[in-house]
Amino acid sequence: MHFTRGKSAFHRNAAMILRFGKYGLAAPVLNALVRHTPLLDGDGQGAPPRAINYSADGQFIIQGDLLVGDISRRTPLDPGLRILDIGCGIGRLATALHRHRPGVIYTGFDVVRYGIEWCRKRLRDAPDFRFDHVDVRNRFYNPLGRINAESFHFPYDDNSFDLAVAISVFTHLLEDDTRRYFAEGIRTLRPGGRAYFTTFLPPDTIPQAAHFEFRHRIGAAMVERLEEPEMAVGYPLEFWEGLAAEHGARIAFLDRGSWTGQAGLPDYQDVLIFEKLR
Numbered sequence: 001m002h003f004t005r006g007k008s009a010f011h012r013n014a015a016m017i018l019r020f021g022k023y024g025l026a027a028p029v030l031n032a033l034v035r036h037t038p039l040l041d042g043d044g045q046g047a048p049p050r051a052i053n054y055s056a057d058g059q060f061i062i063q064g065d066l067l068v069g070d071i072s073r074r075t076p077l078d079p080g081l082r083i084l085d086i087g088c089g090i091g092r093l094a095t096a097l098h099r100h101r102p103g104v105i106y107t108g109f110d111v112v113r114y115g116i117e118w119c120r121k122r123l124r125d126a127p128d129f130r131f132d133h134v135d136v137r138n139r140f141y142n143p144l145g146r147i148n149a150e151s152f153h154f155p156y157d158d159n160s161f162d163l164a165v166a167i168s169v170f171t172h173l174l175e176d177d178t179r180r181y182f183a184e185g186i187r188t189l190r191p192g193g194r195a196y197f198t199t200f201l202p203p204d205t206i207p208q209a210a211h212f213e214f215r216h217r218i219g220a221a222m223v224e225r226l227e228e229p230e231m232a233v234g235y236p237l238e239f240w241e242g243l244a245a246e247h248g249a250r251i252a253f254l255d256r257g258s259w260t261g262q263a264g265l266p267d268y269q270d271v272l273i274f275e276k277l278r
């Protein structure tokens with residue numbers, strides 16, 4: 001997650017241009033390097049090299065371990081559990097699951113091809129871990145993608161997963177895309193299955209210590225920067241409650257995150273755990 005609060009306009013715009021280079025223009029080169037050479041395989045400790053680790057600010061292994069702990073506090077990760085990881089990135093959760101819960105049956109998909117290529121290579125000996133690339137457009141992560149997120153059909157059957165996870169993904173999706181991804185996430189869950197989705201739930205008054213201000217609105221989405229809205233997106237809790245009701249789900253747990261500056265909380269983003277009712 002990229003904080004902008006307190007950073008200059010110059011810094012923010014330079015970062016935006018660099019991101020377009022990395023996820024747009026340079027992506028084909030990075031894909032080929034990951035796929036066909038060992039240059040970006042990483043240090044052998046299980047993490048991708050820093051240059052292509054776009055998920056965890058360098059703390060890939062530790063954060064992956066924490067994620068497995070956080071999820072299993074709310075939902076047992078038993079052998080045979082079928083997990084869909086929406087926006088799986090460069091395998092922060094997948095590699096941690098493989099370390100700690102190798103018996104789960106995991107599918108992850110993402111719009112950044114080199115992340116998917118890296119995961120496939122890293123877990124090539126794990127047949128129950130599958131990774132799919134989808135060329136869905138996201139102005140932040142896949143600016144040249146060809147498919148609209150708001151009409152994207154997840155390439156999986158109805159009721160085919162026990163647990164759907166989206167970590168730091170809805171925090172990059174505007175309203176129409178979020179509505180679609182939520183509907184698709186619930187569609188592919190079996191009745192009684194759970195969805196572990198992280199989000200930002202901006203309080204009515206955002207504390208001074210918070211990392212984001214969310215002063216702008218685009219529909220129901222609360223965004224940090226109008227120039228680059230998908231950089232950080234939040235939604236009011238009522239929005240999620242409405243979506244859950246619309247799709248036959250309910251919120252089973254809400255865990256607040258520390259992004260507002262509150263100390264002592266295990267998660268950074270707010271976590272909503274949904275249960276599919278029927």
Ligand SMILES: C[S@@+](CC[C@H](N)C(=O)[O-])C[C@H]1O[C@@H](n2cnc3c(N)ncnc32)[C@H](O)[C@@H]1O
Pocket residue numbers: 001054055056086087088089090091092093109110111112115136137138141149166167168169172
């Ligand atoms: C902050 S990263 C988090 C990655 C991963 N979930 C993790 O926790 O390490 C956000 C991820 O969302 C993915 N993403 C953005 N838009 C997406 C979309 N429309 N469909 C699937 N993934 C998307 C990005 O490519 C990126 O990998």
